[in-house]
Amino acid sequence: MTNEAKTNQEETTQQDTQEEVVEEVFAEEVEEDTTTEGSTNELTAKLEESENKYLRLRADFDNYRRRVQLDEEANKKFRAQSLVTDLLTSLDNFERALQVETENEQTQSLLQGMEMVYRGIQDALKREGVEEIDAQGAAFDPHLHQAVMQESTPDAEPNTVTAVFQKGYKLHDRVIRPAMVKVNE
Amino acid sequence: MTNEAKTNQEETTQQDTQEEVVEEVFAEEVEEDTTTEGSTNELTAKLEESENKYLRLRADFDNYRRRVQLDEEANKKFRAQSLVTDLLTSLDNFERALQVETENEQTQSLLQGMEMVYRGIQDALKREGVEEIDAQGAAFDPHLHQAVMQESTPDAEPNTVTAVFQKGYKLHDRVIRPAMVKVNE
Structure with a gap:
């Protein structure tokens, strides 16, 4: 339920895509029907949030690596x-x-x-x-x-x-x- | 559908937790019943995989930062x-x-x-x-x-x-x- 407010907007557009997938699977698994669209949307939003969190961390990591490399070059040049x-x-x-x-x-x-x-x-x-x-x-x-x-x-x-x-x-x-x-x- | 093989085992244990959540929500949203347990499980597995990916990256980042700090100390000591x-x-x-x-x-x-x-x-x-x-x-x-x-x-x-x-x-x-x-x- 965390981050729900933040992802409400994304959820709306996600919903369309999700419904397509859902309808395909529905035909085969209709007998195990114990879930709701609400929980699927919630999971989709959480997944998207998790992927975004990963991408932000990767960008931070890349920036950090670049900065370290520049620092190393400068340090080597002026070490003495x-x-x-x-x-x-x-x-x-x-x-x-x-x-x-x-x-x-x-x-x-x-x-x-x-x-x-x-x-x-x-x-x-x-x-x-x-x-x-x-x-x-x-x-x-x-x-x-x-x-x-x-x-x-x-x-x-x-x-x-x-x-x-x-x-x-x-x-x-x-x-x-x-x-x-x-x-x- | 990627990583499905890898997460099949995790999915089995996840399923139990997921079912509890699902049952709670079910009561209120039964009229919008267009999803299946299958797609929920799949999303849960993907979410877990995404969270694990994030945690692995964060561990890599932490290790890298620690190594950079040690390198910097050694470089400073022996710069001349x-x-x-x-x-x-x-x-x-x-x-x-x-x-x-x-x-x-x-x-x-x-x-x-x-x-x-x-x-x-x-x-x-x-x-x-x-x-x-x-x-x-x-x-x-x-x-x-x-x-x-x-x-x-x-x-x-x-x-x-x-x-x-x-x-x-x-x-x-x-x-x-x-x-x-x-x-x-």
């Missing part, structure tokens, strides 16, 4: 984001340390070893999808660059980056740190 | 594994480069800067769940250590690690590289 972000400060310090100018042979040899290490780290990051943001000389783009200084010089095109104070990085198409730059007005 | 594994060679080279002994002030200053960078990278890895495997002096464990040499010395306990040629690393509870060691027989 927290570690990468965490490593950027070390990369900055690494680059700064490599700026030493020296005539001393031992220092030069240490620098060479450290440059190899630096490139190894950069290569590992590139393989994960990390990319440096082009900044020096580029047209200023507020999505990629953070302007921390402005200047007005006729030597450079207006609205271009004239200096980079800190490198910016993207992971795939996502900016994980904008470049800190000086912009020509 | 490929980048970490890729960085281990650079870490090895970094450590080797830091072994320089020097009296030169400029080299010392560069070394200090590089040690800071190294610690920064180590800290970032630790925050992601990366841990060095204890090896030197530990009891040999084939899950954590890879024996590349054996020796027989009375100075050390038998079956302990007497030298580490390459550090091993774990990510959470997962060994991502065993330590390469020398073992006392």
